[in-house]
Amino acid sequence: MEQFVDFSLIDWSRAQFAMTAMYHWLFVPLTLGITIIIAIMETIYVRTGKEEWKKMTKFWMTLFGINFAVGVATGLILEFEFGTNWSNYSWFVGDIFGAPLAIEGIMAFFMEATFVAVMFFGWNRVSKKFHLVSTWMVALAVNLSALWILVANAWMQNPVGMWFNPETARNEMIDFWAVLFSPTAINKFFHAAASGWVTAGVFVVGISSWFLLKNRHKEVSRKSILIGALFGLGGSVLVMITGDGSARQVAQVQPMKLAVIEGLYEGEEGAAFSIAGYAKSTNNPERPYEKEMHSIKIPKMLSLLAFHEFNAFVPGITDLIEGNDEQGIISAYEKAIRGKKAQQMLRQFKDTKDTNPVEHARLKALFEDKEWIDNYFRYFGYGYYYDEDINVFRTNIARLVPNIPLNYWTFRIMVGLGCIFIIVLALALWWAYKRKLEGKKWFYYVAIICVPLVWVCTMCGWAIAEVGRQPWVIQDLMPTVSAVSQVSVGAVKTTFILFAVTFTILLIAELKIMFMQIKKGPKEG
Numbered sequence: 045m046e047q048f049v050d051f052s053l054i055d056w057s058r059a060q061f062a063m064t065a066m067y068h069w070l071f072v073p074l075t076l077g078i079t080i081i082i083a084i085m086e087t088i089y090v091r092t093g094k095e096e097w098k099k100m101t102k103f104w105m106t107l108f109g110i111n112f113a114v115g116v117a118t119g120l121i122l123e124f125e126f127g128t129n130w131s132n133y134s135w136f137v138g139d140i141f142g143a144p145l146a147i148e149g150i151m152a153f154f155m156e157a158t159f160v161a162v163m164f165f166g167w168n169r170v171s172k173k174f175h176l177v178s179t180w181m182v183a184l185a186v187n188l189s190a191l192w193i194l195v196a197n198a199w200m201q202n203p204v205g206m207w208f209n210p211e212t213a214r215n216e217m218i219d220f221w222a223v224l225f226s227p228t229a230i231n232k233f234f235h236a237a238a239s240g241w242v243t244a245g246v247f248v249v250g251i252s253s254w255f256l257l258k259n260r261h262k263e264v265s266r267k268s269i270l271i272g273a274l275f276g277l278g279g280s281v282l283v284m285i286t287g288d289g290s291a292r293q294v295a296q297v298q299p300m301k302l303a304v305i306e307g308l309y310e311g312e313e314g315a316a317f318s319i320a321g322y323a324k325s326t327n328n329p330e331r332p333y334e335k336e337m338h339s340i341k342i343p344k345m346l347s348l349l350a351f352h353e354f355n356a357f358v359p360g361i362t363d364l365i366e367g368n369d370e371q372g373i374i375s376a377y378e379k380a381i382r383g384k385k386a387q388q389m390l391r392q393f394k395d396t397k398d399t400n401p402v403e404h405a406r407l408k409a410l411f412e413d414k415e416w417i418d419n420y421f422r423y424f425g426y427g428y429y430y431d432e433d434i435n436v437f438r439t440n441i442a443r444l445v446p447n448i449p450l451n452y453w454t455f456r457i458m459v460g461l462g463c464i465f466i467i468v469l470a471l472a473l474w475w476a477y478k479r480k481l482e483g484k485k486w487f488y489y490v491a492i493i494c495v496p497l498v499w500v501c502t503m504c505g506w507a508i509a510e511v512g513r514q515p516w517v518i519q520d521l522m523p524t525v526s527a528v529s530q531v532s533v534g535a536v537k538t539t540f541i542l543f544a545v546t547f548t549i550l551l552i553a554e555l556k557i558m559f560m561q562i563k564k565g566p567k568e569g
Contacts, residue, residue: 056536057129057528064122067547071115073502076190076237077244078108079183081275090176100264103566109164114554133517133527140206140217141196148192155185191233198229200518202297208421210393210411228293235286238279239505243498245276246465249472250495251562253488264566266476273473280466295350299359301512304451306346307337308360315358317345361445376444383427386420425521446514458504461497468494
C-alpha cells in the first residue's frame with residue numbers, strides 16, 4: 045500500500061479541506077441561531093409597536109449581515125473542493141451526495157437571497173407584517189440550508205438508501221426518503237442546528253453584557269439577554285437530547301469512533317465512561333495503536349449512553365481491529381479480504397462484459413443480492429488495505445484507527461464547555477427576568493469570555509464528527525486513499541496557502557467590522 049499511495053497528497057488535501065471547513069464553520073453557527081433571535085425580536089416589535097424592539101432587531105440584524113456575507117464566500121469554495129481535491133469521491137457517490145447539495149442551492153439559497161434583501165432594505169418599503177414574514181423566511185432558509193448539507197454529511201457517516209451500479213461503478217440513490225430521514229441525518233441536523241442556537245444565545249448574552257459593563261443601552265441589553273438566554277437554554281436542551289441520539293447512532297454504525305472518543309482499547313460489558321485520563325504507549329509492534337489507559341471513570345455509564353443498557357457490551361479498538369468471535373465482530377483483516385473480493389468481482393464484471401455474457405450476468409446478480417452485499421460489498425473500502433502478507437497489513441493497520449488523543453480530549457472540552465454555558469445562560473435568564481443584572485461585573489466578564497469559548501466548543505464537535513470517522517470518506521466504502529484527486533502535491537500546497545491567507549484576511553476584516561458595529565451599539569431614535 046505504501047508503494048503506490050502518495051500520503052503527502054492525501055494529508056495536504058485533507059488539510060486544505062479541513063482548513064476551509066473550519067473557516068466556514070466560524071460563520072455558520074451564529075447565522076443558524078441569530079436569525080431566529082432576530083425574528084423573535086421583530087415579532088415582539090410588530091405585536092407591541094415599541095420602537096426599542098425595532099432598534100434591537102436592527103442592531104442584531106446588522107451583526108448577522110456582516111457574519112452572513114463572509115460565510116457565503118467560504119461555503120462556495122468548500123463545495124468547489126469536492127471537484128478539485130476529491131474528484132474520485134465525487135464520481136463514486138456524486139448521484140447521491142449531489143442531490144441534497146442541489147436542493148440546498150435551489151431551495152434554501154434562493155430563499156435566503158430573496159428575503160435577505162427585503163429584510164435589510166425593506167423597512168420603509170414594505171408593510172410591517174410582510175417584513176416580519178421575510179425575516180422569518182430568512183431564519184427558515186438558513187436552517188434549511190444547514191439541513192441539506194448535514195443530510196449529505198450524515199450519508200457519508202452512514203450510507204443508506206442507495207445501491208452500487210456495477211455498470212457505471214457508481215453509487216446511486218434508490219430511496220430519497222431513507223437518505224433524508226436517516227436517524228443519523230435527523231440527529232446530526234438537530235444537534236448541529238441546536239449548537240448554533242446555543243452559539244447565538246451565548247453571543248447575544250456576551251455582547252449585551254459588554255454594554256452593561258460599559259454602562260450603555262441598559263434596557264435594550266437586559267431584554268436582549270432575556271431573549272438570548274432563553275433561546276440558548278432551549279438550544280442546550282435540544283443539544284443534550286440529540287447528543288444522546290447521536291451517541292447511540294455512533295455506537296451502531298461507527299463503533300470505532302466511539303472507541304477512540306472513550307480511549308476504550310479492550311471492549312467490555314458494563315463499560316465505564318471516562319471523565320478524564322491519559323494514555324501510555326505499550327510499544328507493542330503487533331498492536332501499534334495500543335495504549336494503556338489510565339482515567340477517572342463512572343462505572344457502566346458508557347454502556348448506558350451507547351445502548352441504554354447498563355451491562356451492554358461496548359467494543360474496544362482491539363475488538364474492532366482483531367475481531368471478537370464471542371460478540372460476532374469480524375476482524376479488520378477479514379473485512380479487508382472481503383472488500384478485496386468485492387473489488388475483484390467488479391473488475392471481473394467489467395472484463396467479462398464483451399467476452400463472457402453468462403459470467404457477466406452472474407456477477408451483475410451478485411451486486412443485487414442482499415446477502416452478498418451485506419457480507420462483501422459493505423466492506424468495499426477495506427479492500428484498499430488488503431495485503432496477502434499479514435505483516436504488511438499490520439504496518440498499515442494504525443491508519444484504520446482515528447487520532448485517539450484528539451478525539452478523546454475534544455469530546456471532553458465540548459461537553460465541559462457545554463455545561464458551563466448552561467450555567468451561564470441559566471443565571472443570565474434568571475437575573476434578567478428578575479431585573480437583578482445590575483452591578484454584577486464578574487458575571488459580565490464571564491459572559492464575555494464565553495463568546496469565543498462557544499466557538500471552541502462547536503469546533504470541537506465538528507472535529508469529533510470528521511476526524512473520528514477517519515480514514516473513511518464514506519464509512520466502510522471509500523477511504524481517503526481512493527477518494528483524492530490525482531493532482532500534484534505542489535498545487536494543493538499552493539492553493540492551501542492562498543486560501544489560508546485569503547480566509548484570514550476575510551476573518552480579520554469581518555471581526556474588525558463586527559467590533560466597530562458593536563462599539564457603536566444600537567442606534568438611538
